[in-house]
Amino acid sequence: MGVLGGMAADRVFVPGDYIDGLLIGVIFYLASYYLARYLWFKEAARENLGKLYSTGVGGYVLTFLFTWILLFTLIPA
Numbered sequence: 001m002g003v004l005g006g007m008a009a010d011r012v013f014v015p016g017d018y019i020d021g022l023l024i025g026v027i028f029y030l031a032s033y034y035l036a037r038y039l040w041f042k043e044a045a046r047e048n049l050g051k052l053y054s055t056g057v058g059g060y061v062l063t064f065l066f067t068w069i070l071l072f073t074l075i076p077a
């Protein structure tokens with residue numbers, strides 16, 4: 001989802017205004033959060049849900065930023 005979010009942010013990004021790209025990243029993260037919650041973690045114990053979700057935040061953010069920066073650098077607007 002981080003790669004898809006980075007690709008979408010690259011398409012939406014207007015030079016000088018990075019807020020739209022970050023908003024796309026947040027929307028993609030929230031969508032993946034609820035998708036995982038309702039599809040895969042229905043039977044998970046409540047006390048473990050916080051750990052399951054917080055484990056993936058760092059990986060998502062780094063993948064999103066890496067993809068967004070790479071595409072912004074390689075593909076001219």
